Amino acid sequence: MATMKALRQLEYSKPLELCDIPIPSTDTGTAVIRILAAGIISYTRDIYDGTRKYPYPTPLTAGSSAIGRVHALPPDSTALSEGDLVFIDVTFRSRDDPSHVFLSAIIQGFTAGSKKLMTHWRDGSYAEYMAVPLENIYPVSEHLLRSADQGGMDYKIGDLLYVHRAFVPYGGLSDINLKAGETILIAPATGGFGSAAVHIALSMGARVIALGRNKAVLDQLASSLGSTFPPGRLVTVPITSDADSQIEAIKAAAGNIPIDAYLDISPPSAFTSEGQSPHFKACIMSLRHSGRVSLMGGQMEVTLPHSRVMHWNLSIRGKWMYERQDARSLIKMVEGGFMLLGEKGGPEKSPKAFALTEWKKAFDHAMEDVGFGGGAYFKIGEY
Ligand SMILES: NC(=O)c1ccc[n+]([C@@H]2O[C@H](COP(=O)([O-])OP(=O)(O)OC[C@H]3O[C@@H](n4cnc5c(N)ncnc54)[C@H](OP(=O)(O)O)[C@@H]3O)[C@@H](O)[C@H]2O)c1
Numbered sequence: 001m002a003t004m005k006a007l008r009q010l011e012y013s014k015p016l017e018l019c020d021i022p023i024p025s026t027d028t029g030t031a032v033i034r035i036l037a038a039g040i041i042s043y044t045r046d047i048y049d050g051t052r053k054y055p056y057p058t059p060l061t062a063g064s065s066a067i068g069r070v071h072a073l074p075p076d077s078t079a080l081s082e083g084d085l086v087f088i089d090v091t092f093r094s095r096d097d098p099s100h101v102f103l104s105a106i107i108q109g110f111t112a113g114s115k116k117l118m119t120h121w122r123d124g125s126y127a128e129y130m131a132v133p134l135e136n137i138y139p140v141s142e143h144l145l146r147s148a149d150q151g152g153m154d155y156k157i158g159d160l161l162y163v164h165r166a167f168v169p170y171g172g173l174s175d176i177n178l179k180a181g182e183t184i185l186i187a188p189a190t191g192g193f194g195s196a197a198v199h200i201a202l203s204m205g206a207r208v209i210a211l212g213r214n215k216a217v218l219d220q221l222a223s224s225l226g227s228t229f230p231p232g233r234l235v236t237v238p239i240t241s242d243a244d245s246q247i248e249a250i251k252a253a254a255g256n257i258p259i260d261a262y263l264d265i266s267p268p269s270a271f272t273s274e275g276q277s278p279h280f281k282a283c284i285m286s287l288r289h290s291g292r293v294s295l296m297g298g299q300m301e302v303t304l305p306h307s308r309v310m311h312w313n314l315s316i317r318g319k320w321m322y323e324r325q326d327a328r329s330l331i332k333m334v335e336g337g338f339m340l341l342g343e344k345g346g347p348e349k350s351p352k353a354f355a356l357t358e359w360k361k362a363f364d365h366a367m368e369d370v371g372f373g374g375g376a377y378f379k380i381g382e383y
Contacts, residue, residue, distance in 0.1 A: 006061045006127035007356045007378075013050030016062055016126075016359055024123070024131035026074040029095075033088055033132050035380045037353075038066035038125040039161045042192045042370045043267075045363035047106060054107040056118060062359075063105035063124015065090045065164035067157060068381070070137070077134055085145070087138040087164065087331070088130065091321045092121055095133075101320065104136075126356060126378060138327055141335045145383070158351040159342035161377050162196070163334055169197030170330045171322025172263050172294035173204065176315070180205025182260040185250065185283045187211035188239065193296070194265045195221055195372035199346065200330070201263075202229050203339035209253050211246075211279050213239045217371045220348070224372060228345035239279045246282030258288035266297035281305050287314055294319050347373020354378055 003020045010017060026032055041064060046052045048062060066088040070080050080086070094100035100113030105124025108115045123130065144160060146152020169186075178184055178201060186197045189210030198210045198221055212218045218236040225234055235253040240246045250259070262283045270277040276299070284293060285308055293316040295302075309316065333339040340346055349372070354362035356378055366376040 004128035005356060006123070007359055008059055008061050009048060010059045012056075012058045013048070016048060018356055018359075021061075021127075023129045026072045027131070028074055028076055029134050030074055030131050031070055031077060031080065031134055031137060032072040033066075033068035033086060033130050033137065034071040035066050035068045035088075035125050035128060035130055036383055037157045037161055037380060038378045039064045039164050039351075040354075040362055040366040040376045040378065041165075042366050042375060045367055048363070055115075056106065056108045057122055059122075060105055061123035061130075062126045063090070063130070064126075065161070065167070066125035066130070067140075067160055068125075068130070071129060074134070080134070080137065080139060084139050085142055087140055087160075087327075088125055088132050089136045089138060089164075089167070089324075089327055090124070092117060092133065092136060095135075103321070126359075126380075128380060135324065138331055140331060144335065153337070153341075153344070155341050155344075156350060157379070157383060158353065158377060159346065161351065162341055162346065162373065163330065165192055166196045166200050166339070167322050167327050167330055168193050169263060169265060169296065170200050171326050172265070172296040172319040173197065173201055174322070174326045174329070175317055175319045176261050176263070176292040176294045178204060178206055178261055181207075183207040183209065183254065183257050185209045185211065185259055185262040185286065187262070187264060187279045187283055188213065188266055188270070189221065189236070190214045190217035190372075191265070191267065191370055192375060195347070197263055197265060198234065199225060199372075200333075200339060202233055203333060207232070207257070208234050209250060209259070210234060210236045211239050211250075211283070212236070214371075221372050224346070224348045228340060239277065240282075241278065243278040243282045243285065246278050247285050250282060250286045254286070259286050259291065260288060261292045261294070262287060263294045264297050266299055268298045268300065270297070271299035271302055276303060284308060284314065287312065289313060290315070293317065296320075349373035351375040351377045356380065
């Protein structure tokens with residue numbers, strides 16, 4: 001039987017190991033993808049060493065969203081061809097009840113159905129090949145990777161992996177129906193998903209007020225995206241130490257324009273038993289009447305300004321990941337040049353490539369190089 005290299009975790013929270021295991025085979029509704037590159041989220045180390053206590057079954061092959069080429073197709077595939085360049089989406093949903101959701105090789109989700117599903121689909125993309133349900137495979141135009149002299153966009157594989165990062169906040173922005181011309185608060189805007197949220201909201205035609213504690217990253221966002229979008233479309237506001245001064249700072253940044261929406265993508269550390277970061281209440285208090293909030297952060301418990309939410313008719317929606325339609329729409333935005341990547345108008349920094357054998361260094365780098373662009377990924381197959 002043909003074998004492949006795969007980065008596996010044999011026991012929960014124990015170090016990963018590079019193993020030789022059989023190449024998976026196709027099945028009805030399941031294709032096999034040859035992995036070219038796989039993304040690493042900033043807190044991957046905390047997932048696999050057990051710090052985040054994400055529940056998932058072991059043994060498994062670790063992984064995240066990835067880019068690959070179709071290696072083998074099942075007989076019931078109707079749209080894909082062998083060799084196609086594809087994105088692999090980590091958001092796996094039950095076929096007979098899509099409300100059961102888990103993230104491939106990351107977390108088993110929160111229902112009995114999602115837990116059961118992950119027991120079956122437990123192997124992720126940190127391997128040379130991966131078995132993937134057809135509905136988690138999105139073909140992508142080759143012209144994105146083609147050189148400029150061949151009429152292509154000349155993107156690097158790391159630029160394309162950034163699209164996976166963008167899928168997440170795009171899910172929340174779509175869910176609260178952000179429209180061109182609207183103004184949105186994004187906080188914190190300095191992390192991996194937060195900075196991507198700023199980039200997409202701008203690309204969708206919105207005006208963005210981006211909040212963060214790290215002034216250097218806010219400045220980097222402003223300088224990277226400032227030249228791509230008209231002046232005034234992106235304003236940055238430092239996170240202050242109390243809600244009142246934060247509201248004043250937001251007001252000053254917004255000028256006379258009402259603020260329509262707020263996307264929160266805070267990490268759990270912004271909401272501890274000692275209290276919550278003041279930006280959360282301040283952003284909600286700054287919304288216009290009938291404003292919308294998308295809660296995408298990882299916090300467990302929050303305190304809400306209930307009276308304001310009620311009297312101002314605010315809508316608050318939680319969103320985990322994104323819908324298939326969102327992924328397709330965002331890919332179209334990238335293919336059509338509505339959202340530019342890399343040097344063309346995206347992050348100035350590119351993620352750093354690592355081999356699977358360098359997983360420890362890769363996870364450390366992803367954790368240290370947080371912000372707009374940057375981070376780390378595994379280069380696995382030849383492009
Ligand atoms: N809903 C979903 O589908 C979904 C999907 C993926 C992730 N998430 C959640 O989103 C969170 C953010 O992800 P990420 O990749 O952007 O994380 P990240 O790259 O680690 O960034 C975290 C951001 O939070 C800021 N921050 C940290 N502590 C803070 C505090 N006490 N007050 C205010 N800001 C603070 C950091 O800025 P500093 O430079 O100031 O530290 C940084 O900008 C994750 O922790 C995860 O739980 C949700």
